[in-house]
């Protein structure tokens with residue numbers, strides 16, 4: 001015994017014993033936490049770890065409402081895979097490395113879904129992760145649609161696809177959501193695309209020809225406002241024909257005033273606190289009402305509708321109206337309100353996206369030179385300023401800048417609600433749970449993107465025109481392969497933006513025509529970037545927060 005004590009007392013053995021005990025303590029603590037996390041996570045009532053920054057009672061509500069910068073910083077923190085505040089973070093991560101994170105609101109929770117696999121699960125399974133609840137929020141909170149319409153949309157459980165969801169009892173002629181979807185998507189994304197592009201480009205070229213900007217130039221106080229107004233007019237006249245703006249010239253101002261608070265209203269905060277926004281929205285609806293009434297009394301007859309006519313504009317506006325007519329719930333006011341939503345959707349993303357696309361190019365002299373060379377290669381008729389559009393749109397450089405612009409500046413939140421209890425990775429998600437997929441978490445996740453080399457790094461929070469280019473023996477090629485579930489500017493699945501093909505045309509054609517006809521001199525130091533207007537975080541493309549004075553000069557066309 002004495003010799004044993006002597007042995008223990010030797011310095012080496014003490015050290016060994018203490019370190020073994022320490023190891024045991026750490027291991028047992030680890031196992032206990034693992035067991036607790038395992039039970040928590042696999043139990044039916046487990047909730048994902050809460051995002052930091054919640055306050056008592058209100059949870060994250062104030063952050064969603066008033067502090068988008070903080071929300072963005074928390075999303076960035078979540079992507080960085082730092083511990084989220086409960087036990088060991090890695091135990092909460094799904095095997096695919098795409099954990100769920102919980103935001104708390106006064107009456108409900110919102111689960112943020114990350115990582116391509118889980119995002120696919122959510123956005124590609126519309127029968128489980130339903131869009132209707134969100135569209136009802138928009139109709140009720142933003143457009144203040146009447147209850148009979150909200151009820152009708154809520155009860156339509158047949159989905160928007162050709163085949164109704166299993167178990168749906170809605171007869172084919174009452175499938176409002178499907179019929180409206182078909183009228184809108186099929187035309188914008190397919191048969192109606194060529195005429196929309198043609199009309200848009202024609203309107204743009206008309207502005208260029210008629211603009212008072214000459215070779216001595218003109219200084220505009222804000223390049224964003226100039227581009228916004230030019231694009232809005234060219235797009236609205238393409239979609240709705242010339243009479244909407246012709247009869248209601250103040251529509252431009254009203255729509256952008258309304259847009260300022262759409263995010264606020266969508267979240268269900270009281271509309272009466274935003275009287276100016278409501279007035280602007282009602283004026284937009286009134287303008288659309290006047291336009292609809294004129295279009296209805298002048299509509300072309302005949303079995304086959306033209307793809308475009310000057311009263312209805314694109315055929316899809318007329319087709320949508322035919323769908324509304326089949327449902328007694330829809331009166332003039334409701335039809336005009338939902339067409340106002342189309343007016344909003346077709347403009348509010350494309351305008352800031354095109355602005356950033358052009359700004360990133362003209363604010364870099366070397367990039368502008370490369371872009372001009374690329375654009376010149378696509379000119380087919382110097383006299384009429386016509387391009388070979390397919391050549392322009394397939395340019396690797398222009399496509400890379402286009403994609404990088406969307407990666408950097410689109411911050412859209414796509415909200416869904418579960419129709420039944422289901423599984424998402426290892427988690428059990430209860431029925432009626434709201435989930436959100438946010439493009440920002442994926443677009444800013446460094447693991448998804450080419451970030452350059454050690455010698456030439458390009459972090460994800462900085463714009464890099466060539467991020468989407470791959471070097472090959474035959475020159476650089478544009479690639480978005482393997483970006484599924486990571487590159488989400490237009491969403492994913494059946495609700496994916498039907499305007500995406502048109503949007504790409506709008507952005508690249510606007511750039512091409514402007515750089516071929518004008519020179520831009522920004523009144524800002526080199527490398528300056530306007531701040532982002534974070535007020536729009538979650539609703540789509542972020543506009544600039546600052547004004548950008550610019551001197552614009554007409555130039556003799558290059559070639």
Ligand code: HEM
Pocket residue numbers: 181184188342345346347349350353410412413414415488489490491492494495496497498499500502503540541
């Ligand atoms: C850069 C520009 C654009 C971006 C980033 C964008 C983004 C999106 C996203 C993310 C959605 C899906 C939301 C969800 O799944 O919850 C969407 C839907 C929609 N977008 Fe776009 N969009 C753009 C331009 C356009 C244009 C130019 C049009 C019109 C031609 C358009 C028309 C629509 C419509 C009608 C919907 C609703 C689809 C539905 O309810 O099923 N968008 N957009």
